Amino acid sequence: MSNKLINWFRFASPQAFYPLAGRMIPWFWALAAVFGIAGLYVGFLVAPTDAQQGEGYRIIFLHVPASWMSMFIYLVMAFWAGLGLAFNFRLSGMMATALAPTGALFTFLSLWTGALWGKPMWGTWWVWDARLTSELILLFLYVGFIALQSAIDDPRRADKAGAILALVGVVNIPIIYFSVKWWNTLHQGSSVSLTKSPSMAMTMLLGMLLCALACWMYAIAVALMRVRTIMLERERHTEWVREELGMKAKEQ
Amino acid sequence: MQLASTLNPAQDIQPLPLSLPIPHSSFLTDPMYWNSFSEFLAMGTHGIYVWGSVGVMVLLMVLEPVLLVRGQKSLVARLKRQFRAEKTDRSTQSRR
Amino acid sequence: MLKLVRAIISRDLRLAMRRRADIVSALFFFIIVVSLFPLGVGPEPELLRKLAPGVLWVAALLATMLSLPRLFADDHRDGTLEQLALAPQPLGLIVLGKVLAHWLVSGLPLALLAPVLGLQFDLSTDALWVLTCSLLIGTPALSGIGAIGAALTLGVRGGGVLLSLLVLPLYIPVLIFGAGAVDATVTGLGAQAHLSLLGALTLAGVFFAPWPTAAALRIALE
Numbered sequence: 001m002s003n004k005l006i007n008w009f010r011f012a013s014p015q016a017f018y019p020l021a022g023r024m025i026p027w028f029w030a031l032a033a034v035f036g037i038a039g040l041y042v043g044f045l046v047a048p049t050d051a052q053q054g055e056g057y058r059i060i061f062l063h064v065p066a067s068w069m070s071m072f073i074y075l076v077m078a079f080w081a082g083l084g085l086a087f088n089f090r091l092s093g094m095m096a097t098a099l100a101p102t103g104a105l106f107t108f109l110s111l112w113t114g115a116l117w118g119k120p121m122w123g124t125w126w127v128w129d130a131r132l133t134s135e136l137i138l139l140f141l142y143v144g145f146i147a148l149q150s151a152i153d154d155p156r157r158a159d160k161a162g163a164i165l166a167l168v169g170v171v172n173i174p175i176i177y178f179s180v181k182w183w184n185t186l187h188q189g190s191s192v193s194l195t196k197s198p199s200m201a202m203t204m205l206l207g208m209l210l211c212a213l214a215c216w217m218y219a220i221a222v223a224l225m226r227v228r229t230i231m232l233e234r235e236r237h238t239e240w241v242r243e244e245l246g247m248k249a250k251e252q
Numbered sequence: 253m254q255l256a257s258t259l260n261p262a263q264d265i266q267p268l269p270l271s272l273p274i275p276h277s278s279f280l281t282d283p284m285y286w287n288s289f290s291e292f293l294a295m296g297t298h299g300i301y302v303w304g305s306v307g308v309m310v311l312l313m314v315l316e317p318v319l320l321v322r323g324q325k326s327l328v329a330r331l332k333r334q335f336r337a338e339k340t341d342r343s344t345q346s347r348r
Numbered sequence: 349m350l351k352l353v354r355a356i357i358s359r360d361l362r363l364a365m366r367r368r369a370d371i372v373s374a375l376f377f378f379i380i381v382v383s384l385f386p387l388g389v390g391p392e393p394e395l396l397r398k399l400a401p402g403v404l405w406v407a408a409l410l411a412t413m414l415s416l417p418r419l420f421a422d423d424h425r426d427g428t429l430e431q432l433a434l435a436p437q438p439l440g441l442i443v444l445g446k447v448l449a450h451w452l453v454s455g456l457p458l459a460l461l462a463p464v465l466g467l468q469f470d471l472s473t474d475a476l477w478v479l480t481c482s483l484l485i486g487t488p489a490l491s492g493i494g495a496i497g498a499a500l501t502l503g504v505r506g507g508g509v510l511l512s513l514l515v516l517p518l519y520i521p522v523l524i525f526g527a528g529a530v531d532a533t534v535t536g537l538g539a540q541a542h543l544s545l546l547g548a549l550t551l552a553g554v555f556f557a558p559w560p561t562a563a564a565l566r567i568a569l570e
Contacts (some may be wrong), residue, residue: 055296056301058295059301066309105316116301117301
């Protein structure tokens with residue numbers, strides 16, 4: 001048991017994690033490609049049309065996975081950040097930093113595909129629906145996190161400050177979502193019904209799940225790539241970076 | 253181009269068959285939904301919206317890793333240059 | 349404990365009184381922003397009544413933001429903050445005192461001034477009353493949440509803009525319930541539910557926010 005624990009902690013050091021991540025990245029890319037091709041095939045070529053929404057509904061094969069990932073990545077980011085704050089692992093803070101841009105990307109994609117879905121379905125690019133508004137606020141939270149970390153030069157302080165912000169954000173997200181929902185029910189200005197198709201055909205569900213898995217694998221692959229760059233940058237004064245780059249110092 | 257004619261009633265929404273114990277979807281054996289490529293491109297009347305979503309999503313999801321690979325490469329090159337400079341520095345001046 | 353909080357409040361108030369110009373500028377910022385809206389959207393009383401809650405509340409958010417960067421910066425510069433962090437008393441309590449002091453010089457004057465500005469928007473007496481109440485109840489939460497942002501951006505370059513980027517999204521619930529209370533009064537519904545939720549947010553904001561703020565201050569002082 002304790003032996004296992006030590007094994008895990010070994011990978012928590014950047015020195016051990018850097019080559020491991022390098023070996024894992026191609027596998028995650030392969031998985032992302034397989035799931036992505038299968039998902040797009042099912043969603044765009046096989047799945048039948050939706051009786052109410054027409055062909056435009058196919059956007060949800062992209063929109064729903066992007067939205068799921070945008071929220072999921074924020075939670076994972078806050079988890080790593082909190083872990084880093086509590087136990088002072090160097091790697092955790094780097095993981096949080098590496099995840100933020102990808103999370104922001106998925107949030108943007110969720111808004112973009114949502115707007116393109118809304119135009120043919122509701123006749124408008126944007127409605128102040130609770131879910132859309134919360135997604136927009138989530139984008140603001142991501143931007144705040146990235147801006148705060150990039151404004152602080154000392155990486156240790158950037159990690160810790162970002163961690164506090166991410167945790168405050170996680171506590172606030174339910175409050176924000178609840179308040180936006182409350183606000184939305186009071187202002188029933190738009191008469192669009194936001195219920196998606198009531199019964200979803202099995203094929204549609206399958207396509208969506210495959211696309212979501214593809215996005216998940218993509219997010220892991222990209223985060224690992226970014227965390228490798230961050231590691232090199234931050235640990236450039238250490239011996240292992242020299243060795244990794246094949247520049248072992250002679251005196252050693 | 254008529255939307256109604258492209259609708260195949262047999263392939264219309266099939267609600268989840270509750271009698272089946274195992275969720276079944278034979279997507280590999282299912283026939284393709286589209287009759288022609290131009291129909292596929294037109295997406296009913298929603299071509300711009302669907303392809304606008306797909307295009308931007310694919311573009312950004314390709315752009316991000318490309319930028320990351322470039323960033324990693326330039327960082328490695330910079331660090332190597334820096335280490336090499338330090339090494340020659342140390343061997344000529346033998347400081348530290 | 350209460351003594352400590354009271355001591356911090358009176359100290360910060362005395363400091364704030366030495367720079368009354370800052371308080372007055374924030375108030376005038378509030379007045380000017382609110383007065384710009386009718387010039388932008390036109391003077392129809394019907395429209396203005398509809399806009400008033402949102403405009404007044406958004407302007408109040410922005411006006412509170414103005415004084416936030418100064419919340420810890422002065423103490424940080426002259427070394428007082430380090431002394432306070434080393435003190436045996438919990439830093440969270442000290443922050444609580446500073447938050448309350450900040451509210452007394454930023455939120456409270458805004459709340460007292462708001463009804464006068466509400467008259468420009470043709471609000472009824474009831475609505476003016478609820479507006480004042482909602483600002484009185486809601487603005488402490490703004491000071492509390494803002495303190496987290498102020499501590500995180502302490503000594504960081506571009507701190508002021510960054511602060512608003514961090515804090516404004518977190519202000520959204522307060523804005524919704526604050527403006528919602530006034531709006532509910534204008535449209536004839538009761539403001540009770542909004543005001544209670546606003547009160548809950550303020551209690552949570554004032555009593556929980558000092559702890560992450562204290563943690564952020566310790567990080568900034570490292």
